Amino acid sequence: MGSVYRARDMHFPNVTKLVAVKEMINSAPDPLVRETIVQNFEREANLLATLHHPSIPKIYDYFSLESRSYLVLEFIHGKDMEAVINETNGFLPEEQILTWAIDLCDVLDYLHKHKPDPIIFRDMKPSNVMINSSGDIMLVDFGIAKAFQSGIKGTMIGTEGYSPPEQYRGEATQAADIYSLGATLHHALTRRDPRLEPPFSFAERPIRRINPAVSPEMETIVNRALEYDPENRFKSASEMRDALVSIARKTGILVRMGPKTGPIKSEGIKPLWKFKCEDEIRGTPTIHQGALYIGSYDHNLYALDAAEGKFQWKYPTDGGIVSRPLVVEGNIFVGSEDQRLHVVSARSGKVVWTYYTDAPVRSSPTVAEGHIFFGSDDRYLHAVNINSGRMAWRFESADAIRSTPFVMSEMVYFGCESGDYYAVSFRGEMKWRFRAKRAITASTTGTGQAIYFTSVDNTLYALDPRNGWVLWRFRLGKSSISTPCIADDLIIVGAADGFIYAVEAKSAKEVWRFRTDHQVNGSAVIYKDSLYCGSVDGNLYCLEYRTGRLRWKFGTEGAITGTPLVYDDVVYIGSTDHHVYALLA
Amino acid sequence: MDKIFRFLFGNRSTPPEKVMDTANTAPLTEEQLKAIVNSQNMQFDLQQLISAAGQSVGKQRDLNEDSLLAITTTMAGNSGNLPFGLYIVADGMGGHQFGEVASNAAVRTVAGYILKKFQPYLFQIKVETMEESFQEIMSGAVSEAQRIIQREAPGSGTTLTAALVLGQQITVAHVGDSRASFIYPDGRLETVTRDHSLVQRLQELGHITAEEAENYPHRNVLYKALGQGDILDPEIFTLAFPQPGTLMICSDGLWGVVAEQDIVRAVNEAPSLQRACQNLVAAANMAGGPDNISVVLAQLIG
Incomplete structure (x- = not known):
């Protein structure tokens, strides 16, 4: 447990120099444990003192007072990435996330190449990434990695949702940091908080299904970082960085990519017959x-x-x-x-x-x-x-x-x-x-x-x-x-917000x-593994009912408010364009 | 003489030869058979919920970090018949401080929250139906328990498996690796909750097999627990009460120690639910009793 204070450095009385003071309260009753905690704290301070990177806050001092220890660090004007994600309406632009991703790879690469021993960050997640007022990222909280205790029920390590499988077994390697970076990017691109999902379930939430504006290249890179087996991820942070830079280049750094159209057969569907009423x-x-x-x-x-x-x-x-x-x-x-x-x-x-x-x-x-x-x-x-x-x-x-x-x-x-x-x-x-x-x-x-x-x-x-x-x-x-x-264990329903x-x-x-594209007032019907539903936007939609993926749609000239009927591989639907249509299911 | 014997020993003294004489009677018709079967069927107009519970510290631990609760009510009258029950098992996490405080707080907070919500509808005369759904109430109860545990015993954690029974619906709220299961008279055991443990997750993802899971070194690592983490997302769902069948809620001190078929046998062969609970606890202790054992059984009969 600890807090971070915003403080003013009084060594410089004539100017306002702000610093961040990180406090750790050492409440362990056992003196031996307490001593270990202080030692670990000092180790973090010494470690930070040896690091020089624009994305790592500078350390100015450290000290301990009775049961409390303090680190005096560079103050960062800004917000952490989690707050940025939460406060944004809709999705963050891909180019924004791409820039952060490249910078995060840079700083991880720096840590992983640290001499004499590589440093594993172990706790990469949006709330540990600060974004300062000029939009640059800073990696914060080099808290001492928690040692894994085995044989004790309920020990949880790392931050649930962002940690790779092997970290639960107490292994922390460069590949673990790459996985957590992948998880962080996945969260930023999809706005789906992995702490609310089962662990290691990113594959069940494909990025482009949630946010179709993301480029397929970006999705591929994030997926590779999130591979279950560390062997299949990027070999190093610099390799991942290179891959990210190549998308940035290909898309002409960060020129907005045009809207993607999926493999949708919207034309070419011909009704078997249609019949016109007078209204x-x-x-x-x-x-x-x-x-x-x-x-x-x-x-x-x-x-x-x-x-x-x-x-x-x-x-x-x-x-x-x-x-x-x-x-x-x-x-x-x-x-x-x-x-x-x-x-x-x-x-x-x-x-x-x-x-x-x-x-x-x-x-x-x-x-x-x-x-x-x-x-x-x-x-x-x-x-x-x-x-x-x-x-x-x-x-x-x-x-x-x-x-x-x-x-x-x-x-x-x-x-x-x-x-x-x-x-x-x-x-x-x-x-x-x-x-x-x-x-x-x-x-x-x-x-x-x-x-x-x-x-x-x-x-x-x-x-x-x-x-x-x-x-x-x-x-x-x-x-x-x-x-x-x-439909099986699903309840499927339309609403006036246009969603099924x-x-x-x-x-x-x-x-x-x-x-x-408009209200859904009619009901869906299921036939084999397809769902058929009309919309006031004039289309009859055929979706795969387990996943909601579009198979095809058929446009009529007026709003569809009724429910389709499917019988013997034929779909029948009425439209406010006065017609009844019969289509092959 | 015969008369006196019959008086003393009742029907048992009827001579057996008589049975042999009736060997050639005409077979019963389908209707007659059906009528006999129906008359022997346990049919009650009054549908009622019954329950029992068992607990033991086990053989290898000094501290009982499990907590459980079972409330069973039956209310019947002209306006209908509404069984109401609440069954909770919470298993406090060892290695963390105050696992027993956490499990106790979880059970009491969840029960208190739910009973307070239902009190005006069940035990007062209200015409309106309740607006909040069962699942919303369960979710509210879990959030409240999370808040209380983080205040009373920060850093501690517990599993929680709570089942609210109203009518023929069971609404379950679940976090961790205690389990809710349905046991059917035909010998099937269906676990309806999903363990929030690392080993279970790896199995779901196909990275380890069921056999590997048995001997997995980190069997006891949970990735979700009440009291832990800033955001808690419990599993909440509603199912039909198994009829005929038994609802079982237990901690891993039972399901991780006693084989599934032995659990089923203990439940289905016991003369009463109370005896079934005793037998289950005894079986876990006989198998070494490595952990605290808690079990609640409930049936909806009629």
């Missing part, structure tokens, strides 16, 4: 026995031939259709803004019956146990007998229900525009209720263990389906009306996020 398509299609059913703002429900996109029939309602059609026993159920639930024969497109609510129906219907469940802007959840079209019961909520009811284990789960969320039994009795801070427009998905939904209050919620206790909350960058999608997020179901830890 925007905001909803999601359904497929049944070779026919695709989709509603449009032009008030019609369309039936298309799924293979070729040929028109089969349309059924007119008196309002826009945003909900997803549902097919049950040869009939199609769809809600319309004309306040009705329409039931239409799938074969002929002729009406079977309709059911009136008191406000527009934007919630999609769900079927269970011979009943259709759906919400309406009239604030009621309606349960309607599937054959007779008669209401079995209705449940009054606090506000308009636009989410699709989710049915599991004889319970119906749904949220409403006031932010209230309900679990209602099949008999229409409320089992529990939860309240989010703002509207819950998104629908629920779930497993027996948890139900997931988002809210306009910027949160993805995981609740216990039995009692409504909150298991976890995940903060999204902005509001969300996108329904979560479950993948979060681990058990721990709520973010696994990846993918940026689109």
Whole structure:
């Protein structure tokens, strides 16, 4: 334990000469131990006195007073690199880090070539690198390296996160300093603090995946410094320095490199077919026995031939259709803004019956146990007998229900525009209720263990389906009306900040996020190892769902707010450009 | 005479020859078999949580640096039935000063923090559901413990494995190399926590094999511990309670000493959870008892 003071040197009374005074408190009760500590301290002082390098602070004096020892050092105006990283919004420019990296290699090279014995710094990390007012680096804290004690539980040496594997075994060599420098650069380039990650996990956080602005050359150099086996790292700090200088040269020192474009196939994807409606398509299609059913703002429900996109029939309602059609026993159920639930024969497109609510129906219907469940802007959840079209019961909520009811284990789960969320039994009795801070427009998905939904209050919620206790909350960058999608152990959801997020179901830890250029209001669907999701930026994205890496995207002329449908290797998606597209998955 | 015997010895005096006579009865139908199996199934309307704990200083140490805590409640009524439990094991680090202070502070601080959070919702009449999530509460409890340890015993450290059970959910907060495991009646043991030890990390990275790990010289080096470091990032996650099955939380004085299959057998064959804990502690001591031993077992039945 120790402190560093800013002090004024009174040997020079006429000028202000500032110095740094580093204090070490020696509180060891054992006199022998105490003596060793003092000896080590003096050794550090003597060591520093022999060093002359612009990146190493000068030592002026040292002394001990009772149980305290002091070093008087050159005062550095500036901040340490960790503070610089934390106080910067976004990423530090690569050229800045490159300059520091070259200087750090210089000073390490100087230490490693020290005579008679090489000096191993052992504690390279951002907080031990000071950046002075003119932007130059200074290596501080030549604290005596801690001796490794084996056989004692919990001994931790070096700074967790920056130390190489061999340092945990008590070895400290030049290669260890190179690893720690690599770790320091990785932290500076990615802003990911290695102390918050498992040790030696840099390979799991590729630099350019986190910060695509970094050049591939820089990434290669840092990766080599971070090699697990010391043999595979740079042989010396000067070799690493040379490699860094060569990138600086190649890029015409530090001229900003142009934005990189990855291997993205954005053109060249041709739809299998497209079909034009008379107005925007905001909803999601359904497929049944070779026919695709989709509603449009032009008030019609369309039936298309799924293979070729040929028109089969349309059924007119008196309002826009945003909900997803549902097919049950040869009939199609769809809600319309004309306040009705329409039931239409799938074969002929002729009406079977309709059911009136008191406000527009934007919630999609769900079927269970011979009943259709759906919400309406009239604030009621309606349960309607599937054959007779008669209401079995209705449940009054606090506000308009636009989410699709989710049915599991004889319970119906749904949220409403006031932010209230309900679990209602099949008999229409409320089992529990939860309240989010703002509207819950998104629908629920779930497993027996948890139900997931988002809210306009910027949160993805995981609740216990039995009692409504909150298991976890995940903060999204902005509001969300996108329904979560479950893929293995991931919960995938879009938000108005344009990101598609993948979060681990058990721990709520973010696994990846993918940026689109506008709000993501629809939901993702998984097909084989791909994820398909639309964005208001007009694109349909295909990502590898485990990593969030882009496979391809397909641009439409308008915003996509619905959810894609994938069936038999074909993706179907509607767009506000009035078209339905069929693409090869 | 027969009557008197029957009176004295009950059914046991029924002559065995009778059984032979019934050898040719018609087989039971599927439905009848199912009904019998169902009637013998341990089914309770009241789902309840039960638990037991065991601890020993071991055979080779003078100081017990482990701390543990087990709280089990059952509340049932017309409004539902909500088992609530909190189980914690903390193993203070030797070689650092005050490992026992650190583990004790960890257990008490975490438990105090969690109970205070839940008290208004569990033991008072509140209509609203709790806004904070289980995982946020666990995270808050660990941060609080970190703060208290750094104040009370600076430089010390401890592992912490805490499991909050509410309903059928287990939310675990974990730092270090104590473990939470699920033991199933079919003999499987599934460890749900990850050791924050150097040896485990090297294994995860594929640099050493499981056999090499057994004899690795620095088995006891942790890279994360409560009380150590400026930033602590505990593992926090929620899982379904194993049903049927047993939740076990233990220090390395048990899992590092007693073989997995022996742990499973001790748990699955014991007549009660209390006896299972005693047997586990005894097994670790029989194997030399090189370290402090702590174990907590819990089951959700019904």
